[in-house]
Amino acid sequence: MWSSPLLYERLTWPEVRRAAGEDRVCLIPVATLEDHGPHLPIDTDLRITGEICRRAAEEATDEIVLLPPIPHGYSPHHMDFPGPITIGWDTFTRYCRDVGTSLARHGFRRMLFLNGHGSNQNLVEMAARLVGLEHPEVLAAAAFHTSGAESARLIAELRDSERGGMGHACELETSMYLAIDANAVDMGKAVDERGFPAGRHAWMDWSDGPLKIMPWWSSFSRTGVHGDATKGTAEKGRALLEAAVAECVAYVRELREKPLPERRRPQETVA
Numbered sequence: 498m499w500s501s502p503l504l505y506e507r508l509t510w511p512e513v514r515r516a517a518g519e520d521r522v523c524l525i526p527v528a529t530l531e532d533h534g535p536h537l538p539i540d541t542d543l544r545i546t547g548e549i550c551r552r553a554a555e556e557a558t559d560e561i562v563l564l565p566p567i568p569h570g571y572s573p574h575h576m577d578f579p580g581p582i583t584i585g586w587d588t589f590t591r592y593c594r595d596v597g598t599s600l601a602r603h604g605f606r607r608m609l610f611l612n613g614h615g616s617n618q619n620l621v622e623m624a625a626r627l628v629g630l631e632h633p634e635v636l637a638a639a640a641f642h643t644s645g646a647e648s649a650r651l652i653a654e655l656r657d658s659e660r661g662g663m664g665h666a667c668e669l670e671t672s673m674y675l676a677i678d679a680n681a682v683d684m685g686k687a688v689d690e691r692g693f694p695a696g697r698h699a700w701m702d703w704s705d706g707p708l709k710i711m712p713w714w715s716s717f718s719r720t721g722v723h724g725d726a727t728k729g730t731a732e733k734g735r736a737l738l739e740a741a742v743a744e745c746v747a748y749v750r751e752l753r754e755k756p757l758p759e760r761r762r763p764q765e766t767v768a
């Protein structure tokens with residue numbers, strides 16, 4: 498039997514062909530390297546998203562093939578802080594699309610980009626859409642981790658901060674990182690900073706408000722944090738990670754249940 502979880506990069510080419518024949522979902526973690534306050538490493542999005550995907554692949558051993566994470570994303574508005582590696586929005590979108598179309602070329606028909614960086618969201622969604630346009634027989638999806646309805650319920654239940662406390666390098670990300678590797682987090686430097694210009698329709702939390710605004714990060718955050726990092730605990734992090742993994746596995750299973758798309762000739766009646 499194969500290793501568990503099934504790691505794409507460790508397969509031989511005949512094994513890639515076999516994995517594609519098993520109708521597995523290609524799980525592609527996507528993140529960015531960028532400042533996460535004075536208390537968290539710049540790999541926060543990468544580490545958390547990679548961990549969620551790895552655990553999901555361990556749980557759904559026969560249903561997933563795990564791709565190596567895409568480490569670099571779209572973070573130009575963070576460049577006043579030392580650390581971010583930012584990729585042009587169009588280059589990044591095409592890069593993600595090309596990962597997907599390569600997998601499609603090898604026979605994979607279902608794929609999920611699991612993203613862990615807010616500003617990648619619409620670009621990763623576009624990349625997934627472009628894969629499907631080029632390969633109409635492929636179901637390509639994108640999701641932002643820990644943002645489904647059940648995760649939202651858990652967040653509401655366990656959070657100690659108000660809305661705005663879970664934006665970036667925040668209660669949520671600090672908790673998750675603590676649960677993964679507490680030694681990498683310096684809680685002595687954690688701050689509570691919530692400078693985003695929030696209002697009735699625009700706010701930044703793990704799920705943002707409907708009115709989308711994204712100014713330069715340095716215009717509203719001195720430390721790079723938006724949220725209450727001081728409320729982070731490993732215990733909350735463990736619960737959040739568990740929810741994130743369950744959510745990811747549920748997305749994978751839903752993708753596997755769906756019929757593959759088939760383009761058809763339009764007609765004037767439903768039948």
Ligand SMILES: [Zn+2]
Nearest residue numbers: 541542666670
């Ligand atoms: Zn982050």
